Amino acid sequence: MIILKKESEIAKIRESGKIVAWTLRMVSEEIKPGVTPRQLDELAEKLIREKGGRPSFLGYRGYPASTCISVNNVVIHGIPDDKPLQEGDVIDLDFGVLKDGFHADSAWTFPVGKISKNAERLLNITQEALMQGINRAKAGNKVGDIASTVQKYVEGNGYSVVTELVGHGIGRSLHEEPSVPNFGRPGTGPMLREGTTICIEPMVNEGKAGVVTLEDGWTMVTEDGKLSAHFEHTVAVTRDGPEILTVE
Numbered sequence: 001m002i003i004l005k006k007e008s009e010i011a012k013i014r015e016s017g018k019i020v021a022w023t024l025r026m027v028s029e030e031i032k033p034g035v036t037p038r039q040l041d042e043l044a045e046k047l048i049r050e051k052g053g054r055p056s057f058l059g060y061r062g063y064p065a066s067t068c069i070s071v072n073n074v075v076i077h078g079i080p081d082d083k084p085l086q087e088g089d090v091i092d093l094d095f096g097v098l099k100d101g102f103h104a105d106s107a108w109t110f111p112v113g114k115i116s117k118n119a120e121r122l123l124n125i126t127q128e129a130l131m132q133g134i135n136r137a138k139a140g141n142k143v144g145d146i147a148s149t150v151q152k153y154v155e156g157n158g159y160s161v162v163t164e165l166v167g168h169g170i171g172r173s174l175h176e177e178p179s180v181p182n183f184g185r186p187g188t189g190p191m192l193r194e195g196t197t198i199c200i201e202p203m204v205n206e207g208k209a210g211v212v213t214l215e216d217g218w219t220m221v222t223e224d225g226k227l228s229a230h231f232e233h234t235v236a237v238t239r240d241g242p243e244i245l246t247v248e
């Protein structure tokens, strides 16, 4: 069942979303060679708590950190570790905030120093795929309209969408219905209505779509060892169209 939100509830997700966006910006300013994912995770947790929020991911199904930090060939759910970032890496910073009973969730892939032209293109295409998906998040459209738009744009640019993981509804729970895949056919899937709140999160591989989960049970890497990027926003379907809630 898709839980539709009233304006007063969307307002709470928007408040959590502001904390997510602000924290994401503050933490991203610290991204440089030599910094470790664990340091970034600790900073994110501190900032989230300073704003009166709680990190949504910490303890979620036993997840051990406040953020997921996925570097280079790590697709998603990287557990922040002590390996210093290097010039040329790409780093996906992903986390949610719970405040006043409602979650918001966002992710962004950043360059570490100067990155290759290939990597830069992957980031740009993935970000644009997210924006095109968001544009389809209108009342009366279906989830498949978002999914197919993302897939078409990504594959049209020579990359692959990851199919093992999907975006999701969000609200009082971090993960609610509906699932929001990054692949599918237009006109299929659940209907989007005013008050639907979803996380759209394309995960895009430079090479093949295949992913493998490491022994920690979380970290997902590309099967072919090539790069992956991930961008995510929490979005509300409103009378006036899609509203991105994870902005400052």
Ligand code: MF3
Pocket: 056, 057, 058, 060, 061, 063, 068, 077, 094, 095, 105, 107, 168, 199, 232
């Ligand atoms: N952004 C991912 C998602 O929305 C990560 C959440 S999984 C967690 O599904 F366990 F780390 F919380």
Ligand code: CO
Pocket: 105, 106, 167, 168, 199, 201, 232
């Ligand atoms: Co998410």
